[in-house]
Amino acid sequence: MNYKAEFADGTTTVELNGRFTFGDHSSFRKLIEEIRAHKSRTHVLDISGVEFIDSAGLGMLLLARDEGEKSHATVVIRGAQGQVKRMLEVARFDTLFTLED
Amino acid sequence: MAAGGETRVNHTVAVAQSLVQDDVKNMLASGAIWDQTENTSVKLAIGETPEDFPHSKHYTACVLPSEVSREWLGGLIRINCDTFVECSSAIDLADLAPLISAKNAPKNALSLCLSTRSAYLLPIARKFVTALRHRGMIGENIAPTIEMAVQEAFANSLIHGNLELDTSGHLSMNSFTELGEETQRRLASTQYGARAIVLTARKRRNGHVIISILDQGKGFTPPDEKATKDIAGRKTTFGRGLPLIRSLCHSVSFSRGGRTIELEFDQNKAELLPADPAFLANLDDGSRQKNEADLRNPQNATILIADDTMLSREIIASYLRADGFTNLVFAKDGEDALEQTKLHSPDLIILDIIMPKLDGYAVCKAIRANPEYAETPIIAQTALEENEGRTRIFDDGATDLILKPLNKAELIARTKIHLENRLLVKQLQAYQERTQSELELARNMQENLNPTPELYRGTGIDYGLRISATFQMSSELGGDMWGLVPIDTQRLGVYIVDFAGHGLGAALNTFRLHSLIWSEQLRDRNPSEYLEVLNRHLKGLLPVGQYATMLYGIIDRHENIFTYASAACTSPVLGNSSTGEARYLDGSGVPLGVIRNASYENREVPFDKNSFLLLYSDALIETTLDNGKFLSEEKLLSMLSETILEGGNEIDLAAQIADQFMDRAPAQLADDFTIVSLQSASFPSAI
Numbered sequence: 001m002n003y004k005a006e007f008a009d010g011t012t013t014v015e016l017n018g019r020f021t022f023g024d025h026s027s028f029r030k031l032i033e034e035i036r037a038h039k040s041r042t043h044v045l046d047i048s049g050v051e052f053i054d055s056a057g058l059g060m061l062l063l064a065r066d067e068g069e070k071s072h073a074t075v076v077i078r079g080a081q082g083q084v085k086r087m088l089e090v091a092r093f094d095t096l097f098t099l100e101d
Numbered sequence: 102m103a104a105g106g107e108t109r110v111n112h113t114v115a116v117a118q119s120l121v122q123d124d125v126k127n128m129l130a131s132g133a134i135w136d137q138t139e140n141t142s143v144k145l146a147i148g149e150t151p152e153d154f155p156h157s158k159h160y161t162a163c164v165l166p167s168e169v170s171r172e173w174l175g176g177l178i179r180i181n182c183d184t185f186v187e188c189s190s191a192i193d194l195a196d197l198a199p200l201i202s203a204k205n206a207p208k209n210a211l212s213l214c215l216s217t218r219s220a221y222l223l224p225i226a227r228k229f230v231t232a233l234r235h236r237g238m239i240g241e242n243i244a245p246t247i248e249m250a251v252q253e254a255f256a257n258s259l260i261h262g263n264l265e266l267d268t269s270g271h272l273s274m275n276s277f278t279e280l281g282e283e284t285q286r287r288l289a290s291t292q293y294g295a296r297a298i299v300l301t302a303r304k305r306r307n308g309h310v311i312i313s314i315l316d317q318g319k320g321f322t323p324p325d326e327k328a329t330k331d332i333a334g335r336k337t338t339f340g341r342g343l344p345l346i347r348s349l350c351h352s353v354s355f356s357r358g359g360r361t362i363e364l365e366f367d368q369n370k371a372e373l374l375p376a377d378p379a380f381l382a383n384l385d386d387g388s389r390q391k392n393e394a395d396l397r398n399p400q401n402a403t404i405l406i407a408d409d410t411m412l413s414r415e416i417i418a419s420y421l422r423a424d425g426f427t428n429l430v431f432a433k434d435g436e437d438a439l440e441q442t443k444l445h446s447p448d449l450i451i452l453d454i455i456m457p458k459l460d461g462y463a464v465c466k467a468i469r470a471n472p473e474y475a476e477t478p479i480i481a482q483t484a485l486e487e488n489e490g491r492t493r494i495f496d497d498g499a500t501d502l503i504l505k506p507l508n509k510a511e512l513i514a515r516t517k518i519h520l521e522n523r524l525l526v527k528q529l530q531a532y533q534e535r536t537q538s539e540l541e542l543a544r545n546m547q548e549n550l551n552p553t554p555e556l557y558r559g560t561g562i563d564y565g566l567r568i569s570a571t572f573q574m575s576s577e578l579g580g581d582m583w584g585l586v587p588i589d590t591q592r593l594g595v596y597i598v599d600f601a602g603h604g605l606g607a608a609l610n611t612f613r614l615h616s617l618i619w620s621e622q623l624r625d626r627n628p629s630e631y632l633e634v635l636n637r638h639l640k641g642l643l644p645v646g647q648y649a650t651m652l653y654g655i656i657d658r659h660e661n662i663f664t665y666a667s668a669a670c671t672s673p674v675l676g677n678s679s680t681g682e683a684r685y686l687d688g689s690g691v692p693l694g695v696i697r698n699a700s701y702e703n704r705e706v707p708f709d710k711n712s713f714l715l716l717y718s719d720a721l722i723e724t725t726l727d728n729g730k731f732l733s734e735e736k737l738l739s740m741l742s743e744t745i746l747e748g749g750n751e752i753d754l755a756a757q758i759a760d761q762f763m764d765r766a767p768a769q770l771a772d773d774f775t776i777v778s779l780q781s782a783s784f785p786s787a788i
Contacts, residue, residue, distance in 0.1 A: 002743065018743075022256045023221055025281035032274060051728075052227070054252045055341035059268075062338050063277055082377060082728050083245055090348070091341060 001027055001050070001057075005034045012040040017049035020084075022056035032067055043068050048079030053087050065097060076100055110141045112161035115180055117173060118149045119166045120188050133194045134162050134186060135201045150753060151176035152554040152571065157545060162201070164188045169219040172753060175760040177213065177232040179571075186214045191295035196357075197315055200299065210303040211236065217263040218294040221284075226252035227764055229300055235768045238304050241380070243368050245727070247312070250349040253342040254314050254362050255300065262316030262360060263296040264288070268339040277338075309351065313363045320359035377729040380767070399520040400425040405447035407431075407438035407464065408482075409456045417451060417482075420509045421516065435459025439467055442474065449520055451503075451512075454483040454494060462497045469498035476526060478519035482507065540605075544574055547608050550582050550615045551775075560585050564593045564658055565710075567782040569753030572775050573763075579773030580607030580649070581718050582615060588625070591659040597670065597716045597777060600649045601692075613642055614649065628653045628666035629701040632693065636668070636701075639694040648692040652716060656708055656779065663708035666701040668693045671722065674715040674741060675706055678750055678780060681742035683715075685734065713754060713780040715741065720774040721758075726765040745780075754778035 001024040005014045012035050035043055045064060047053075061077065068075035078100040080088050093099065112135070116125050122145070128134070129143060148154050150172060154163075160182035165173045167189035177185060184201055192214075194200070200212050211232060215225070230248040233239045239247055260266050264287045268280065287293040296317040304310050347353055351367040404426055408414045411433075418429050430445045432438035436458045442450065450468070454461030461481055468474045481499040483490060484506075491502055501515055551572055552560070561568035570583065580600025588594055598614060600607040617623075617638050623631055631653045639649065652673060654665025665673070669692040676683030686706060691699040708714065722732050737758075744757045755778035762774075 017739075019224060019227070021224075021252065022260060025277075025284060029278055029281060052248075052252075054249070054256060055345055056256060056339055058341060059272075059338040060277075063272065063274055067274060083249070087249075090345070 003027065003031050005031070005038075007038045007040060010040050011042040011044060012038045013044040013046060015046045015049060019052045020047070020050050020057035020060070021052070021054045024057070024060070028060045028063075032064065035064070035067065036071075039071065040073060042074050042076065044076045044078055046078045047084060048081055050080075050084050051082070053084045055091075058087065058091050058093070061093070062096070074098065110135075111144070112141055113144045113146055113158070115154045115160040115163040115176075115182055116145050116147050117164060117166040117188075118147050120164060124188055124190060125164050127190070128164065128186070128188050131194075131198075133198045133200065134184065135199045148554075149558065150554065150569075150756065151179045152569075152753075152756060154180045154182075156181050162186060165215075167191075167216070167219070169215060169223065171223060171760065172756060174223050174225075174228050175756065175763075177211075177228050178235050178760070178763055183210055184212045184214075187216055187219055189216055189295065191291055192216050192297050193295075194297055195317065197297060197299055197317070210301065211238070212299060212301040214297055214299045216294065217259055217296045217298055218288050220255075220259060220298050221288055225300065226255050229302070231764045233302055233310070235763070237768065238302060239310055239366070240368055241767055243366060246349050247310070247366055250346050250364055250366075251300070251312055251314075253346045253349075254312075254364055255298070257321065257342050257346075258314045258316040258318075258360075258362060259298055260284075261321050262318030263298060264293050265318055270337060270340075272338040308368050310366045310368065311363060312366070313361055315357065315361045318360060320357070321355075377727055380725055380727050380729050399517060399524060401428060402426065402448035402520050402523075403428040403430060403445055404516070405430050405432060405438065405441055405445065405450045407433075407435075407441070407450065407456065407461075408453040409434055413453065417507065417512065420507070420512050423509075424513050426516070435461070435464045438464045442468055442477075446473070447477065448523060449516060450477060450479045451516075452479055452481050452499070454481055454490065461499075462493060465494065465497040465499050476523065478523055480515055480519065540578060543578055543605070543608060547578065547582075547611060548572065548574065550584070550611060552584055557585055560587060560593070561779070562784050563587070563590075564656065565781060565783065566593070566656070567750060567753070567780045568778070569755040569757075569780075570775070570777040571756050571759035573759075573770060573773070575720075575770045575772050575774075578604055578608035580611050581773035581775040582611045583716065583775055583777050584615075584618065586618075588655065592655050592657050594653065594655045595716070595777070595779065596651060596653045597718065597775060598649055598651045599670075599718045599773070599775075601647060606647070610643065610647065610649065614639065627703055628655060628664055629703045632666045632668050632690070632701040633699065636691075636693045636699045637697065640697045643694040648694040650692050652688065654714075656714070661707055661709045662705055663712075663714060664703055664705045666690065666703055668699070668701065671717055671719050674738065675708070676713050676715070676741055676745065677711050678713050678745050679711045681746040683713075683738045683741045685738075708781075710781045710783075713745065713778060715754065715758070716775075716777045718773055718775040720770055720772040721762060721776060723772070724762075724766050724770060724774075728765070732762070750780055750782045754780055
């Protein structure tokens, strides 16, 4: 997985790309550090470029949510497609996050 | 001392060139791969990359370099081999050896054995499932489900099994960071990192696919089934793996004290994660089952006689025997008839209509419902003379009708006619299969028009270029071709051709063009003249409506320029290896063979020590991928950029892009697929 982060108008938008799986520990940690540094009100995780996610990837999304809660920010997951979308549905992530198309 | 009567097993093993031969020999001698009690002779075939092992040759095993790269993992799809093993002295297979044994016969199976260290960094589940798809072991529609389940099971075996990491409960960001650091430490240690993980897949006769993942950890006993039902569990960060696996498979079981997880998939069941409908809609229904050519003489045919009275059965049997038909099987009622059909797959069925348990109508229907018996002749025998019964039995699928009491001559005549028809159909099928094998030959010839890996790699080095190429022919003969034309010490020509359509015609044209390309007239021509000359020749050769697209270009190492001309070729990509930037070049121009006096333009772009060039056939951008879409222009550029930034000049760009493409494309391509990359590279001058 690789990502690009952008900050504008109190919103941090992170575009994630590729496969998001158990081996993505360090890139995810860097991503969280980058989000922390911005101190925004809203964190948007744009995962439209993610082709595949496993349960560890879902776990990392939960960590991102905890991070948001800590700083009272809203965490939005945007643009899930294909396998990723079906995984979010199976894991009922709609009850945990704001999901946007 | 081998006794003369013993059978000798010959193994050819594909070996990565970077390995030390002694290490490979030690591993082979250790009994890791096959049982040492066998009387074996082993031949090693050495290759620099997976491209060096021709697909027409089968290898018993493939020995991968230690710290397996993505490229070698791609060998799972490209090398004709069923057992892949990482070679490392640190790996001790212990009770996992031998990987190939009589028990898991390599037929219709695939095994991959890696160290934890290598496996952790690679997209194992994806490659394994792509390989199963390409081998026809699993259907396209169930592949996404299997990939998901394998990903979870594999991660469990790797992280909880071999690395013995505990990820239970809800993690905080701090404990997540600690976990990451501990993972790195354990991967680096011999105790954990060198443990082996083995994935195997095999297909059962009922079509179910069994995937087993074996680790060398302490063993993991799954918690109570009920407790893990809830995939959505909120209290855990990483605890969804097992329930997810259970929801995706037909069944899950554990053995070897929890160090083996076995997943069973039923290919006919509905899937939780089905493939994209747009992807499936575009698949060629190339799944036609090949029946073994079974050319028997009619007298050897197996005939099933289904009749509830023994006397009738005996009468029919005696008539048939008298005429030389001796392979007779009997059924005493309708249910028995279905049973015997399944058991013996008869070539012809003589069926009574009025029978207990299941009457002839129902038997007919049931037999026809099975595609395997769709063509089996059924002669219904009946005393019914009224029209209604006759019509009905034909509606239900009978081939012919014969009236009771039976007339011997009539019975024999009808039996023979139907068996002969059946035979003709089978012969026709066999003929088709023979044609198929001749096509195979033509296919090999066509593949030989392209330079071999040794040749293009060597030529590349002469010009300070790292050249990589992948070619996959479509299900039929195709019309793709590429090649290199060394001009002088500084200039190297390269071409890529795609004839419209595929099949025999397109293939023949590639042969024609190939001989033109290597004729004298084209020597020392600049790209535009080159295409103009070729075009005039082709216009004379090709019938109206046939044409080719082509690009010819010259890389000049002295001037640092790439000059090319294009006849409607796909837009080549020019990029920079150090920045990852890439752009499309203009590929426009009149296709070859359309108008007599087509003229082409020379286009020049800078090509220096950081440049790379990618040429490809349209299959790369016109194949429906697993998301139901074509590979977009931007996506190809970003794939190139990511791949080159990750691997630099050390990787074979075209092969890497092809691997990523194969992961997402159907196993059977509708068109030829060619991709060639030329990257500037510096090679040690000693070579």
